[in-house]
Amino acid sequence: MASTSAPARPHPLQRLNDGEILKAKDILAKSHESGEGLRFRFTYLEEPKREDMVKYLAAEHQDAETTTTLPTLPRMVKFVYDVIKGPGDHILADAVVDIDSGEVVHKQTHPTESQAGYAPFEFGEFQEACSNSDLFKEALKEFELPPNFTITIDPWPYGGLDPDEAIPRYMQGLVFARDASKDSLDANHYAYPLPIIPVMDFNKKELIRIDRLATGGQGDPLEPAAASETPKKLFANSKSAEYVPELLDRPLRTDMKPINITQPDGASFTVEDASLVSWQKWRFRVGFSPREGAVLHDVCYDNRPVFYRMSFSEMTVPYGDPRPPFHRKQAFDFGDGGAGRSANNLGLGCDCLGAIHYFDAWDTDPDGRPTLAKNVVCLHEQDAGIGWKHTNFRTGRAVVTRLRELVVQFIITLANYEYVFAYKLDTSGNVTLETRATGIVSVVSIDEGKTSAYGNVVAPGVLAQNHQHIFAARLDPAVDSYAAGDTAVVLEESHPLPDMDPATNPHGNGYEVRRTPLEAAGFADAEPRLNRVVRLESRSHKNAISGKRTGYKFAPSATQLLLAHPDSTQARRAPFARHHLWVTGHRDGELWAAGEFTNQSRGEVGGVQAMVERGDCTPVVWTVFGLTHNPRVEDWPVMPVEVHQIHIRPADFFTSNPALDVPSTKNDASVLVSSSAPCCDGKGEKPTAQEEPASHKQGAGPDMKPKDIGSGSSNGSGSGGKDKKRLTTLLSGVFGSKKD
Amino acid sequence: MASTSAPARPHPLQRLNDGEILKAKDILAKSHESGEGLRFRFTYLEEPKREDMVKYLAAEHQDAETTTTLPTLPRMVKFVYDVIKGPGDHILADAVVDIDSGEVVHKQTHPTESQAGYAPFEFGEFQEACSNSDLFKEALKEFELPPNFTITIDPWPYGGLDPDEAIPRYMQGLVFARDASKDSLDANHYAYPLPIIPVMDFNKKELIRIDRLATGGQGDPLEPAAASETPKKLFANSKSAEYVPELLDRPLRTDMKPINITQPDGASFTVEDASLVSWQKWRFRVGFSPREGAVLHDVCYDNRPVFYRMSFSEMTVPYGDPRPPFHRKQAFDFGDGGAGRSANNLGLGCDCLGAIHYFDAWDTDPDGRPTLAKNVVCLHEQDAGIGWKHTNFRTGRAVVTRLRELVVQFIITLANYEYVFAYKLDTSGNVTLETRATGIVSVVSIDEGKTSAYGNVVAPGVLAQNHQHIFAARLDPAVDSYAAGDTAVVLEESHPLPDMDPATNPHGNGYEVRRTPLEAAGFADAEPRLNRVVRLESRSHKNAISGKRTGYKFAPSATQLLLAHPDSTQARRAPFARHHLWVTGHRDGELWAAGEFTNQSRGEVGGVQAMVERGDCTPVVWTVFGLTHNPRVEDWPVMPVEVHQIHIRPADFFTSNPALDVPSTKNDASVLVSSSAPCCDGKGEKPTAQEEPASHKQGAGPDMKPKDIGSGSSNGSGSGGKDKKRLTTLLSGVFGSKKD
Structure with missing residues (x-):
């Protein structure tokens, strides 16, 4: 195996390291004009072509002597990134950089129809847009929150565009409130959903719409109800839904004793x-x-x-x-x-x-x-x-x-x-x-007290x-x-x-x-x-x-x-x-x-x-x-x-059970747990000698000795013993050599 | 719970103990005439009627004070057994015995159509019948076994009767040979199947038929080939199929290090x-x-x-x-x-x-x-x-x-x-x-070299x-x-x-x-x-x-x-x-x-x-x-x-996740396994301080600090930390109380 002689360069399938990423980024940056800013979204190892890679693997899987003949495959990085030419003027691109040659071997920009996945920085931009939005502030006026509740918004992908929608870059948010009186940022805000969804346009960097949500139940229309004249009181009967231990509404259970998994000789890998x-x-x-x-x-x-x-x-x-x-x-x-x-x-x-x-x-x-x-x-x-x-x-x-x-x-x-x-x-x-x-x-x-065909009420007001x-x-x-x-x-x-055909399936059991x-x-x-x-x-x-x-x-x-x-x-x-x-x-x-x-x-x-x-x-x-x-x-x-x-x-990959050579070693760390209550009548659990049955006398059957643990085998695999003495005599060597 | 005050008599659902079985057997035996022998096949706890039992359980699940009101339910034993009136004259019966009253509360015999499951003594009878059978000896003459091979027969249920068969009690056997030269009764005989099936009639206590088996492959007829004139040599190219460690054809693997599972504080049950x-x-x-x-x-x-x-x-x-x-x-x-x-x-x-x-x-x-x-x-x-x-x-x-x-x-x-x-x-x-x-x-x-549509060849000559x-x-x-x-x-x-109906499913996503x-x-x-x-x-x-x-x-x-x-x-x-x-x-x-x-x-x-x-x-x-x-x-x-x-x-049995109170305790017995080879280039596995990236300066995104282990929480549940500082500021408290 080639791996024993450490390769001078990373294996072609090795994960990228920081030096490689830095080098590739610099190469890419140089390939762009000085006025262009780059904003990186996804960075991948560009794996070698399969055709080349399998030659490498074939060589690698030969014995150690052939190590020197391993082909040299380029280490390459693929970036998915935005090219920014000015405020609001950016375009999605991807590029592949060959670190060894220092060249950008592929570069491509994408039309607006192709939107890359969200990068974490966009979550921040979305939150800022919400914070700064008068539209959002206005929408919130429809509701009255209990004191000490603070708005928390989960960024979500916008999903598929409707047929009539243009294709800027959107993000939507699911809006919740957190009970700040709990004095923990880990208080669970999901127990307090608000029926609005803000929508942000990333090109404008602002909220462009607040969708109001239907909150009805069985039989109610698909559309949201009209906003009420006076602010709607939310969460009056809500129930907190904490899961972090210090906020839990119930004590932690204390009767779950530890299970330790140890490997005294270390891992086998x-x-x-x-x-x-x-x-x-x-x-x-x-x-x-x-x-x-x-x-x-x-x-x-x-x-x-x-x-x-x-x-x-x-x-x-x-x-x-x-x-x-x-x-x-x-x-x-x-x-x-x-x-x-x-x-x-x-x-x-x-x-x-x-x-x-x-x-x-x-x-x-x-x-x-x-x-x-x-x-x-x-x-x-x-x-x-x-x-x-x-x-x-x-x-x-x-x-x-x-x-x-x-x-x-x-x-x-x-x-x-x-x-x-x-x-x-x-x-x-x-x-x-x-x-x-x-x-x-x-x-x-969901309006309190209602149930819905579209989901389940898991807490008051929560669908x-x-x-x-x-x-x-x-x-x-x-x-x-x-x-x-x-x-x-x-x-x-x-x-x-199909048939019980005498020629092919006379008794109908064939398949x-x-x-x-x-x-x-x-x-x-x-x-x-x-x-x-x-x-x-x-x-x-x-x-x-x-x-x-x-x-x-x-x-x-x-x-x-x-x-x-x-x-x-x-x-x-x-x-x-x-x-x-x-x-x-x-x-x-x-x-x-x-x-x-x-x-x-x-x-x-x-x-x-x-x-x-x-x-x-x-x-x-x-x-x-x-x-x-x-x-x-x-x-x-x-x-x-x-x-x-x-x-x-x-499935017929091996010529026998590949686990046949797994040792049947008894695990000595296992211990017996007795009945924790005394055996009330001495029966059932703790037979004493005089309770053991006599061997039976009648008929041609085998001895029905009490079943015992183990079979006296020395390799620790002796579980499963069954009534055996007479059976052994009866079942072995009916005909042929009686050597044993 | 009633269980803390130990019941004077076994719980109605408790498994039978030996004393109960003995007592019940004696009661049953007395109910039979002295000329009748009994041969026991299956012995069950006859559970109380559900209707009675649930009253007991309802009382049992009340608190301890109500213990004394637990109904008294009879302890009963059900036997399935043969009544033997003479050689070859036996009839299947079952009976239920009330141990408390000493009465047989139910007794019934069954027609020949109803055959009880085999009891172990019948395996012995079957083996004896094979040993004593001239028919079987004659059938074996069709084959020549290698020296030191001994016949071993696995008893099998006879399966469903053919339409034209009478209904005595049958057993069939699958016939194999064991390589006695291995000097172990645990040598695997299944590697050496013989193409005959002896059939025993339990009433006659003898083999009544030896079915010869087809051994062909793809395209061969369903019927067995005619017996050859000279004995057919079997197992010439067979391959042993051992699984007990001392007979194995390969060494046991030695690189599987022990996994110990221990409970230092005992079991939780x-x-x-x-x-x-x-x-x-x-x-x-x-x-x-x-x-x-x-x-x-x-x-x-x-x-x-x-x-x-x-x-x-x-x-x-x-x-x-x-x-x-x-x-x-x-x-x-x-x-x-x-x-x-x-x-x-x-x-x-x-x-x-x-x-x-x-x-x-x-x-x-x-x-x-x-x-x-x-x-x-x-x-x-x-x-x-x-x-x-x-x-x-x-x-x-x-x-x-x-x-x-x-x-x-x-x-x-x-x-x-x-x-x-x-x-x-x-x-x-x-x-x-x-x-x-x-x-x-x-x-x-299966004939060597052939393959079959009815199964897979798993060893030479073995289908x-x-x-x-x-x-x-x-x-x-x-x-x-x-x-x-x-x-x-x-x-x-x-x-x-079914439809993308504007009134019920305008966008087609509803189900x-x-x-x-x-x-x-x-x-x-x-x-x-x-x-x-x-x-x-x-x-x-x-x-x-x-x-x-x-x-x-x-x-x-x-x-x-x-x-x-x-x-x-x-x-x-x-x-x-x-x-x-x-x-x-x-x-x-x-x-x-x-x-x-x-x-x-x-x-x-x-x-x-x-x-x-x-x-x-x-x-x-x-x-x-x-x-x-x-x-x-x-x-x-x-x-x-x-x-x-x-x-x-x-499914809506509980009012929240029933495991919410399971502690998120860190298991201290777990240990870290480092790379077993030195980190060749200092990259990828062991970043040093200077390799850690500076926080970025551009844009509205959050700090992209290196991800760290844990979050400083004290309950040991701190895994999963993600880039967080700036996000925390951005995402919490957009509106409402800023208490935290």
């Missing part, structure tokens, strides 16, 4: 070269982008490639409340905000337990200077229960091993909401993509609107070969046989497995009734045992797809959310299920639909899954996690 | 009265039956009932190989064998980690004497990742809590196969039903046949009320609105939630495209916040249903496996999805289909899920677990 992770025959690189968060590169098992690249690509969160302007509540949390840039700085002993390694990433400030995003990805092992077990019922010998997972996790905060994303690789050769939704559900005002979360993960497969197109995509289904190769770009949906699975199969390698192609497989999740009307703006912006599986051709840098520029889009540009229409099919696989979230009262004020997993499993 | 478990506001009793394994009774949260009873009721494992006699490979592992009686004796540090409590159960030997089933259920807590999290992006303050689960687990072995069943209750108020499939897949012979596992769990709900019928079952679905109460007994299927969920709702209690009925909900798993032809015997035996959800009326003792007597059944008697036809609807809810298992090579020789979960979640 190693991290080399700041990104190369090796663990239990798995090996991959951890990348990070401001849009995707953690990305896995070059995922190999036992030096055999499985995936060239795995990432969470996009998500859309459309709201189902039909009352305007709520149709504009549709976030694309990757494209509009940036999942990577929203990543939390993780804390030891908080976000995961055990022996943890953290990865940092470098982002940029608006001037293009590097800013450190500390601890944005964590890596740890965890026990995941029984991995495999078998008890030989004749001898009572049980062998049981644990399943262990390696977790690459990052967590993002998008205003009120949180998502926990994880890649889990395990000792059985599986890769699991996990998403947990948590945080605070998005709420709006949590029905919505969906639909995610797309992008899989660039490389099953046993990096070569483009060397992995085939096949749908496999199990079908009943058949059908295969449909997907050779053209296209989409498909989950079909659990047919047990539809997607197989990613090597065109060049076969399993020596079964004779089938080596492969990995997964079942697309049969979750609800986008509910919005196909002609709606919500649907036109997110075609990816209308099918569970997309298979497309590969193009370098084409990573976005809904296209690069989702912000304020009216329809998808350059997403999976466009890729399918283009027609080439290398293939790249996109798996779409979601969660229709009609909130429960339990989701308030912070929602318990809702977990979704996709299990990607080897 | 208590077990009183040998069965009453209290943990984190949950409270329930652990029962155990020889057929169901662990059963949960009276599942309450914060003294509010949720379920009267939860159990795994049945499973069927039909094989899809149409070649006779493989259509008879269809096990009902609860009805034909008994999941409880097949339960493993669990081992500390093997089957679960941490602080473990074990439950024992008493079974009976064929003479009706109690036999101890030790450690058949384990109970422990585990960490399940992040439970809920929110980061206030203005202040950087993050509050993150862990999700903790309490696991009630049992594991069953059925010849080659294993299942791990678990009930998981957690701090978010969820109940998860988990099933893990593992063990050794069922295999048959793992395609099959399904379809499970039914039984839920007897008691949401906020024990009263029969007080819980309503409602299907809830999310539907797109509606539809409710369909299930007031009549019936069935339904999973519909993930409609986000179909089953709500179990109280008819008597409403949520004070939302105004909706208090409830719990789950999404029926959209797994493939039974593939066998509707007219096949396989399908007629298991109507439950043809729909995902059944809602039926409650009858005491009616616990079996496929009816009480599944063994050799031709069709369901008394299962969910019969209950639906009967029409009453109290209701009891049955959720059906499964796994179509077309084996992978990776499933050999022992299959990595395939996990299935059903999540039953509160």
